[in-house]
Amino acid sequence: MSDFLDPANQELLQDFFVEAELQVEHLEQNILVLENDSANADAIDEIFRAAHTLKGASATVQMDELTQFTHLVEDVFDSIRDGKASVDELLIDTLLNSIDVIKAMLSARSEGLVFDGDVSALKARLSAVLANDSKTGDHAETTGTQRVPAPDNAVLSEYDILELQEAAGSDRSIYEAEVLFSEDNPMNTVGGIQVFAALKSLGEVLKTDPEFEALYDDVYHPRVTYYLATGGDVEVSKIVSKATILDVTTDVHVRSVGQHETPLAGDTRAHEPQQDASLEVKTPQKQAKPEPETASTSEAVTNGVQTPGDGDDEAPDAGGTGGSALEAVRKGGGSSSVLRVDSRRIDNLLNLVSETVIVKAGFNHLVNDFAESLQTIQNTEADYRETLKDLFDALPFYLEQIRGGMPVKEVRHAIHERFGALFDVFDGFDNQLKSHVTKFRAGSQNLARISGELQQGVMRIRMVPIAQIFSRFPRLVRDLSRSLDKKISLNIEGEDTELDKSVIEDLLDPLIHCVRNSLDHGIESPADRLESGKPETGTLTLKASNEGNMILIEISDDGKGIDVEKVKQRAIERGVIHPSKQLTDVEAFNLIFEPGFSTAKAVTDISGRGVGLDVVRKQIQKLNGAVAVWSEPGLGSRFTIKIPLTLAIIQGLLVRVGKEMYAIPITSVVDSHRIRPSDIKFIDNHEVFNVREDVVSLLRLNRLFRVQTNEDREYYFVVVVGSGEKRMGLIVDELIGEEDVVIKPLRDHYTNVPGIAGANITGDGTVSLIIDVAQLLELGLKQEREHRRKRETTIRQRSGGV
C-alpha cells in the first residue's frame, strides 16, 4: 500500500476528487465538441490530456477500477487522435456512457465505496473500437514492452576505430561504454536515450550501437554501446557514474578505445532494480478485487447511474441516458462546496491588506501628532490664562493711572506692550493643528479607498462565471433532444458573466426546468418544423448578461410558442382563474407559473408533470429574483430570469422625501439636478423637464409612496435614473449623499411592494428603503399608459357626445 492512502491524507484525496470532477467535465464538454466537429484537433488533444491526467491520478490513489477503465477510454481517444477510429454517433454515445461510468466510480469512491456496476458490455464496446484497428489495440497492450534481441558484443573493425579517432581529433580520448539496461523499468525504452543524454554532458557521443535512430524508436534495447570522445581529464569512474542510472541500468563497462590496453576496471555494478508495487499498474488489465462492502455498494451506486446497455443491446437506450445525465448534472451542482479562486484575486487582496497596514501605521503617527497638539494647546492655554489673569489684575492699576492724569494713549500703549502677545498666542498651535488635520484627512481618504477596494475584492472572491452551470447544458440538451427525437442546437452567450457563488448554485435547478420545458413543449418535432416552414433544427439560446445590479438570464427557443387560448382554457379548467376574467397575453403567459399547471397533452418523463414551472418561480423568488415568459405564437418563447448579482452590499445615493429616507442604487443613477418648479413642463399632461437635449419624464416620489411633504418650495431635486434605454427623473426633497447600503430583503407581506427592492440600515441607525429602479420605470410606464387610455376614452366620449 502506498503511503498516500493513509486516513491522515484526506486532504490529498479531496483534492483528487475536486480535480477529477473538473477533468470529467472537461472530457464531457470536449466530447460534445467532437460530436459536431469530429476533426477538431484541439478538442481531441484536450480530451486526451484530461483522460490521461485522470488515469495517472487515479492510479496514484489506487482506485484500480477507475485506472483500468480510464486507461481503456484513453486508448480509444488515442486511436481517435491518430485518426484510426472514426468518430460516429455510436462512438460518441459509447464515450458519453463511459463518462457516466467514470462519474459513478468517482461518486462511489467519494462515499468510501467501490463501484461494482457491470461495465463489461461497455468495455466490450470500447474494445471493439480498438479492435477495428488491430495495430492500435496491439499498441495498447504492449506499450513499451517490445524488445529486440541483444546484439552480439560488437567488435569494432580497425576502420571504425580509425574513423572514430579522426572524428575525435588528437586532443580527445575515446571511451567505449557498454551499458546493460533493466527490462523491468516501466519505461524501459527510454534508457538508451537517457544514458546518451547523460554521457553527452561529459563530451561528444560519436557513435552508438545500435544506431541513435534505433535508440529513439519505441523499442527496448537490453544492451547499448556508446563511443564517447572527451577532453583528457575525464576519469573512467566518472563516466561509469554518469552512465549508471538507478532503476534504468543494470551494468556499465567502460574502456578506453584505440590504446591497446586491457579493459579498465570500470566494472561497476549498479543496483539491481527493485520492482515497486506502485509501478505494476502499467498493465491495468488485472481484475478488480471484490471488496467486502460490495453488497451495500451495489444499491447505492446503481441508483445514480444506469449501467449502459447489455451486451446484445447495441443501440444505446436514449431515454435512460437522458435520465442519468440529468442525475449527473444535478449531482455535480450540489457537491462542490469548494470555491476555486483565481490566485490574482487573492494577490490583490493581500496587496490591499498590506496597504491598510501602512495606513494604520500612518494613523499611529497621527495619534502621536494629535497628542502633541493637545499638549501644546494645554500649555498655551495655561499661558493664556495666566496672562489674562495678569491683565485683569493690572486693569485697576491702569485705571488709577488714567485717573491720575496719565494720557489714555500712553496707557493703551503700555497695555499693548505688556499684553500684545495675547493676540498670536495660538498661532503656532493653529498651524500645527491644520497640518495634522490635513494629514488625517488624507489618511482617512486613503482608508476609504482601500476599504472600498477590499470590500470589492472580497466580494469578487465569491463571484464565479456563470459558465460553471452553463457548461452542463450541452450534454443535457444533447441527451434530451435524442430521447425526444428532435434536432436542437444550443447557443450559449455571455457565459463569462459573473455572479455570486451562492446564487449560482441555486440557479441550476430552475434553469434545467426552463430548458427542459422549452425542449419538450416549445420546440416541435423535425417533421412539424419543416411543415411550418422552419429549419429542421431548432435553436435554443441560453444567454446571460449584466443589467445594473441584476443578472439577466434568457432562455429562448424558436419553437411553436405558447398557445394563449389553450393556456387560458386550461387555467379555467384547473380553476386557476375565473372564466370571466379578462387577461392580457402577458398575464396569460405567466399563468404557466401557477402551481398545478401543464398544457402538454401527454405527460413525458422529461417535463410536464405540472410541478416544474411553479417550482422555478418559487426558487427564483427565493433569490430575490423574478421570472417571466414571453412568447410569439409560431415563433418561439422566451423565459427571462432576473436575479440580483449578489445578496450583499451596493452603493446607494441617499435621498430624503418628507421624513423618509430612500436609497437609490448608484449604478442606476445617471445624474442629479436642482430645478425650479417653473422648469417643469407638461407634455400630454405629464410632468417632464429638459436635460440638455433630452426630455425626461418626472415622477414625484412623495406622490408615488404617499409621503406627506410640502410641494410648495423654491427648488426641487431631481435624480435622473436609468436602466437600459429607459430614463426617468425622480423628484425628491433633498440629496443626502452616497453611502454603502447593505441590502436586507423585505420579508413576507412587504415583498410585493412595487418599486422597493429592500431595506437598509443607515449609519445613524434609521431604516431607509432601497428603490428598485427597474420596477419604478415599469411603474412609470404603466401610469403613463393608464393616463393615455383614460384620456383617449374621454376624448372618444367627448367626440361621441359631439
Place this chain on the structure above:
Amino acid sequence: MKAKQDFPTINERKAEGTREDGSAYRVLVVDDSMFVTKQISQILTSEGFEVAGTAGDGQEGLDKYKELYPNVDLVTMDITMPKMDGVTALEKIIEFDSNARIVMISALGKQDLVKKALLLGARNYIVKPLDRKKVLERILACLKD
C-alpha cells in the same frame, strides 16, 4: 566496538532535502494537476525540501523560474500541460539557464517525449503514478550531480 553515538538515531538523521549547512533545497513544481502538485509538495516538504513555487502550465513555470532564479535548485516538470507543454518549457528554461536542473514527470506511454526532453537537457524523469521513494531518489541523485 562501536560506541552508542556511532549509530545514528532518527532524530539525528539529516533531512534529505537539506544541504550540509542545513539550508533547504528549493524546488519549483510545474504541473497542471493540482493533485500531483500537492503530492509532490508533500513528499518534498516531508524530507525538508522547500517548495519555492508551483505553476500550472509551462508558461507559468517558465515565468516562475525566471522570477525565482537563482534561488531555485530544481524543477519538476510535467510533460502534458495546457498552454505550453513541459518539453517546450524545459527548452525555454534551459535556454535561460543552461545549468537548470529539471526532472520530467511523465506518465507511461510518453516515451518519445521523455527522450526528447532528456536530449534537450532534462536531468532525469519520474514515471507516474508517483512513488515517494522514487521521487526522492531521483531528485536527490539529480541534486548531488
